[in-house]
Amino acid sequence: MYSKIVVAYDRSEDSEKALHQAVKLAELSKASIHLVHVAKDSNKLSSQPATRIPYGTGSIGNEGHAGVPAPVPEGQNGVMIERSEGEAILREVKETLHHMGVNVHSEARSGDPAKEIVDLAVMTEADLIVIGSRGLSGIKKWVLGSVSEKVAQQSPCPVLIVK
Numbered sequence: 001m002y003s004k005i006v007v008a009y010d011r012s013e014d015s016e017k018a019l020h021q022a023v024k025l026a027e028l029s030k031a032s033i034h035l036v037h038v039a040k041d042s043n044k045l046s047s048q049p050a051t052r053i054p055y056g057t058g059s060i061g062n063e064g065h066a067g068v069p070a071p072v073p074e075g076q077n078g079v080m081i082e083r084s085e086g087e088a089i090l091r092e093v094k095e096t097l098h099h100m101g102v103n104v105h106s107e108a109r110s111g112d113p114a115k116e117i118v119d120l121a122v123m124t125e126a127d128l129i130v131i132g133s134r135g136l137s138g139i140k141k142w143v144l145g146s147v148s149e150k151v152a153q154q155s156p157c158p159v160l161i162v163k
Helices: 013-029 078-099 113-124 138-144 147-154
Strands: 004-008 032-039 104-110 128-132 159-162
Touching: 004 013, 004 113, 013 032, 013 128, 013 159, 032 078, 032 113, 078 104, 104 113, 113 128, 113 147, 128 147, 147 159
Parallel strands: 004 032, 004 128, 032 104, 128 159
Antiparallel strands: none
16 A cells, blocks of 8 residues: 655654554555654744744744754754754654564754655655644634645645644
């Protein structure tokens, strides 16, 4: 059925649900899982904690990103900090999945979350993308869109959006 499944993961509740579903599908079809965590590019440096929304649970644009928000010390690149935190998150999950017998690969990226997720799916020739959804509605969805919606529109393969 599936041989390669890309899973967008940021440790949010929705991405946990997406990962759980992806693992079930991978076990049924003996597929490999390609975990991806995306830190949104930003040229802004701040000494204040970031207040952004993780990718799988909301929007992208000025307020969203795919990563774990963290304080950015002055003079350091915030994207690199978020990306290294993403790598740490992925290492933890990868180790757990390996112990479960799942063939898993992981990659932390930076940039536009929807584009990076789709690019990884293309690069790995994925059969499926699994992503969480926060379920934006009304004006927020109209103005900001959602990463899961953009991934579904741009993906070359089927996309499973998990609520």
